[in-house]
Amino acid sequence: MVNIIRAADLSVVGSNGGAWCAQLGTARPTNPAAAPTGAWLAIGAISDDGLTNGIEEDSESFTPWGQVSPFRTVTTSSVRTFSFTAWETNRPIVRSLHNRIPVVDLIPDVDGIVEYVETATPTPDRRSWLFDVYDGETWERFYVPEGEITERSDVTYAQGEMVGYEWTISTYPDALGALVYHAYLAPAVGEHLS
Secondary structure: OOOOOOOHHHOOOOOEEEEEEEEOOOOOOOOOOOOOOOOOEEOOOEOOOOOEEEEEEEEEEEOOOOOOOOOEEEEEEEEEEEEEEEOOOOOHHHHHHHHOOOHHHOOOOOOOOOOOOOOOOOOOOOEEEEEEEEEOOEEEEEEEEEEEEEEEOOOOOOOOOOOOEEEEEEEOOOOOOOOOEEEEOOOOOOOOOO
């Protein structure tokens, strides 16, 4: 009988995580094991559905005359996305992102009231994003140098339901052509190489 090797420490359960946003062009934090600071603003609580990292691809297949299987396939579109629901809807960065307005425009008046308007002609709102996934001591970090919210769900205000902003962030290539930078905690050197 074949001996199947399994290692539970190589699996990840996304039991916790976080999301941060900063102005476009903000550098990736240097310590991937620590929560970001400085220009990075925390999104706060995310729904228990967690974070979804999607890959949407289209391709074109070329099948030669007389054959039934393609002999070449070309990827014509490849988009990386991140989706989640932000629950802290009164957090300034969250309102800023949802309504495509600068976070500095959300300063309360002397009575603590914030007022803003939505426009009929929204402008592009690309920003830098950071997503962390934690499983005990195991972690993975995704740095998106250029990302934009490209899908927003309806917002429901109802008794017994948490108000949330459900977003999909699409990634765009940076100057080096990179969409997403990955970092994760690997097992000790030499372990699990087979």
